[in-house]
Amino acid sequence: MNKALKYSVFSIGLCVALFLMAAVVFISVVDPNDYKDRISRIVLDETGRTLTFEGDLNLLVFPNLGIRMTDVSLSNTADFGPEPMIRVASASVSVRIAPLLMGKVKFGQLVLDELVLNMGRAADGTTNWEDLVGRQVPTESSDTEEPFSLEVAGLSVTNGSLVWDDRYTDTQFVVRGLDVSTGKIAQGAVFPVDVSLKFACSRPDAQGTVKISGKSSIDFVNREYGHLDMGVQLSAKGKALPGGTLDARAEFNFLALDFNRERAQVTGLKISAYGATVRVDGTFEGITQDMTAASGVVKVDPFDVKKTLAALGKKLFPIVDKIALTDVGGMVDFAFVPGRIDIKTLKATVDGTRIVGNARIERGAVWPTCFMRLDVGTLDLDKYMPVQDETKSATVDLSSSGHDAVMIRPALLRKLDVDIEAKVAKLKLAGVYFESVIAHLKGKDGVVRLSPASAQTYGGSITLDGTVSVVEKTPSAAVTVAVDSVDIGALSRDADEGSQLAGIADFNADLTWRGERVTDMRRTVNGTVGFFLKDGVFPGVNMVRMARETHDRKSQGGRVEAAATDSTRFGTIKGTGVLTNGVLVNEDLEVVAPGLRANGHGAVSLVTHEIDYIVKAKLVPQATGQGGKGSDDLFGVLVPIHVTGTVENPHYWVSVTEYVKALGGTVIGVVGSVLGGVTSAIKEVGSALDETCCEDESTSEKSPRRKKFLGIF
Structure with missing residues (x-):
């Protein structure tokens, strides 16, 4: 056994010695520089490129067998200029001797110093390396061929550079000072990598x-x-x-x-x-x-x-809450295939507001189709509203041409294909609070519908159902609104801190309109409305005071006008209205208030916002003020209170002269002329009474019916 080991060691040592002797003889006899021209001709014949050796080729023997070369370059194609495509100041590659003796090739460290790559793409999209790739090299396959195995002791690139000149997109990219260092690279093995570089790009900068x-x-x-x-x-x-x-x-x-x-x-x-x-x-x-x-x-x-x-160089417009949008985050679980993306789970927080949901977007015939479901916690939208410019007027004349905004864009809505539902647990908007908000929007084939849309608010509820159609050339819309038992006093105080409006309101509307612009919509509004308010206060006018003051000044003439601080406390206010081509007509207003009964009729223009209205107020004994009797069943003198001006700035007034003429000029205690005169004083809907309106009224139209006078005045 010892002899066998000795013979094995001796044989290996002899082989190594013979290999070293052969290597020394090879280096002494063979000069690799003699083969530079031959190598260059082979490269030229195969690639059409010129391989240039400006420096010497030196053989390496120990510890690895290899070669070192200096100042080597490979020419570029003619279309990309005279600069070489590849140039290296110094390069060395070697193979390890011991594995080579056993028939295996394992490389030593590959070293490249001052490697320069000039890469580019022409205006027609061709690159300067296309002629070097894709070449078919005939090989003979063998069933016993071992799989390819690469092992390199490491890669070292120092002070390398890369120039990318893309004339196709008119961009240029330059890498300088490229340093690359790796550990041992072997098939399937993990090795460390360190890279550092400097880059510069002129287009873009x-x-x-x-x-x-x-x-x-x-x-x-x-x-x-x-x-x-x-x-x-x-x-x-x-x-x-x-x-x-x-x-x-x-x-x-x-x-x-x-x-x-x-x-x-x-x-x-x-x-x-x-x-x-x-x-x-x-x-x-x-x-x-x-x-x-x-x-x-x-x-x-x-x-x-x-x-x-x-940091991006952008500036958000000033918003109300300075700390809003300072805590935003979330996650998305997604899946994508061509033509479709699924948002399986969406979770987000925006300043403490929780948002969860899911969505799906698919490629459509014209536009992508969108399916979305959102569930939001407590959301205060007022925090994200832009800060109002106090130098500008607080009121805006929406009827002016400068504010005739386009509200419906048919070309956009015809492409729309959406199914979006959002739920909000608590919502604040314009100072108003809502709970259990639900909104479901569907749009397809030129028809967009919001249904249902509902919310709980101030002890009551609001529901809305709306549809916009752009199937025809002129867009059309329809909306149904229902308000049930909403405390408008609390609502109006939150929306406007100075508001004195109060009461519990029911409201319904069924409306249609046509057009793209605001004014077109207002001119074409048609439909019906109904309202009922109870136990509240109506600001801007004190009908009891105006009625008393009108009677007290009947000998003085002039006008009795409402004060800005006036208000009327009422038991109920109810009525209905019909909208025709943007004009709202109300024929049946009825007010029941302490010491007062009133009926009214008139019109409001949605186009100009002008009001042409008259309220027939009648004082009654205080004890019957909250009863349920109508004004026609009580005694008193009717006082015509006009409402003119605009919706934004209504003007309440009574013409004393008109009131006196309505009484027929007789003593107030004469009951017969009172009702007839008042009947004459109140004309048809849409005609505002003035001081001379009653002079031509026929006495034959006076009511012959007599009622007792309670002596209110």
């Missing part, structure tokens, strides 16, 4: 540095490449960058690239830039061609939107 550090693995047989615990640091500046500067970091736990299956998988990807951090875990298919599928989870860590926009 950007320059900066990149540093990469981590671990990688290569499987050439299965075309699989893995990267572990990798970190990328990017620092850049330039006009092309948002905000002018960029400091970003990306890191991931694992990235696998499988080119046989056209698949990539990433785990623990984290990207931080501009004050925001995004995390991704996902799988992507079709990585070298068009994407065929993707799925994963994207998370956004809580961040300050305002600071991020500022």
